[in-house]
Amino acid sequence: MPSSMKDSERGTSGARRARELARLGFCAGLLFVLKAALAPLPNIEAVTLLVILYTLWFGRGALLILCIFVTLEGTVYGFHLWWIAYLYVWVVLWLAVTLAGRRERSPFFWAALGGIFGLSFGFLCSFPYLAAGGIHTMLGWWAAGIPFDLIHGFANFALILVLFSPLDSLWKRANSSKTK
Amino acid sequence: MKHLTRGSGLTAALLFIVLAALMLAVRGCAFPAAPAGEKQITISVIYADGAAEHFGISTRADCLKEAAEAVLTLEGEETAYGFTIYAVNGAEADFRKGEAYWAIYADGGYAQSSADRLPVLDGGTYAFIYERL
Numbered sequence: 001m002p003s004s005m006k007d008s009e010r011g012t013s014g015a016r017r018a019r020e021l022a023r024l025g026f027c028a029g030l031l032f033v034l035k036a037a038l039a040p041l042p043n044i045e046a047v048t049l050l051v052i053l054y055t056l057w058f059g060r061g062a063l064l065i066l067c068i069f070v071t072l073e074g075t076v077y078g079f080h081l082w083w084i085a086y087l088y089v090w091v092v093l094w095l096a097v098t099l100a101g102r103r104e105r106s107p108f109f110w111a112a113l114g115g116i117f118g119l120s121f122g123f124l125c126s127f128p129y130l131a132a133g134g135i136h137t138m139l140g141w142w143a144a145g146i147p148f149d150l151i152h153g154f155a156n157f158a159l160i161l162v163l164f165s166p167l168d169s170l171w172k173r174a175n176s177s178k179t180k
Numbered sequence: 181m182k183h184l185t186r187g188s189g190l191t192a193a194l195l196f197i198v199l200a201a202l203m204l205a206v207r208g209c210a211f212p213a214a215p216a217g218e219k220q221i222t223i224s225v226i227y228a229d230g231a232a233e234h235f236g237i238s239t240r241a242d243c244l245k246e247a248a249e250a251v252l253t254l255e256g257e258e259t260a261y262g263f264t265i266y267a268v269n270g271a272e273a274d275f276r277k278g279e280a281y282w283a284i285y286a287d288g289g290y291a292q293s294s295a296d297r298l299p300v301l302d303g304g305t306y307a308f309i310y311e312r313l
Contacts, residue, residue: 112192119199140292143210146203153200
């Protein structure tokens with residue numbers, strides 16, 4: 001293979017990589033902005049919906065989105081105890097979607113998964129309190145937040161049920177028109 | 181395949197509903213509602229210098245905040261986590277300033293909810309204690 005061809009191939013793959021990185025960065029920004037926009041509504045967020053979609057669309061690339069998102073959250077709001085939970089809580093969702101996404105699933109399934117994640121969010125986030133104050137502090141903190149977890153779970157369920165299909169179709173249409 | 185997909189969705193939805201019901205039950209057990217009627221309780225305040233005040237009161241209030249406001253002046257604000265106290269009887273312990281906060285104790289144990297969500301039980305002892313961060 002002539003070296004000029006190798007160079008052009010390398011250039012093409014470099015450009016593709018740069019485009020992919022820019023796309024992941026944009027998705028992380030969107031995640032952060034949407035979370036901030038919905039912050040006045042207690043525990044109603046689009047992060048779960050987007051993380052599910054990003055995981056299905058980008059696979060491991062979604063982990064890079066999560067890294068950027070979590071770093072942005074810590075930088076803007078401070079690296080407090082909740083931030084430690086952010087280091088793993090979204091990865092748990094990514095893992096669940098990756099495992100469940102091996103088979104074709106209905107939007108109803110993803111809505112239920114997002115709902116379960118919302119319900120479990122407080123419990124998942126309570127582990128740093130186990131280290132900080134023991135099992136009673138952890139369970140007490142979790143139990144006190146159960147009403148918020150219930151809102152979180154049902155809001156996730158409704159939001160994903162309504163928005164999953166249109167967003168996924170839009171993505172698939174955009175990608176199929178690009179490959180044509 | 182379509183049957184499998186629909187089945188897994190229904191199973192997940194069922195799990196979601198069961199989990200929500202379980203969490204409601206846990207919440208109900210962890211935070212029982214205050215019984216109606218007259219209750220005899222003791223409220224203590226321990227200030228930064230160790231000075232203490234004790235009040236034995238009779239109340240029909242449902243939550244500690246409502247009961248305590250009969251004998252104390254509580255300053256604070258409603259937050260997503262309930263009423264956050266910044267000052268008791270004018271003595272400030274504002275956690276936002278990073279130095280101290282007003283800890284709430286119920287029957288000798290660290291209370292797991294804010295004063296406006298803590299049920300008042302007959303014979304209960306409650307304390308607002310200045311604690312350094």
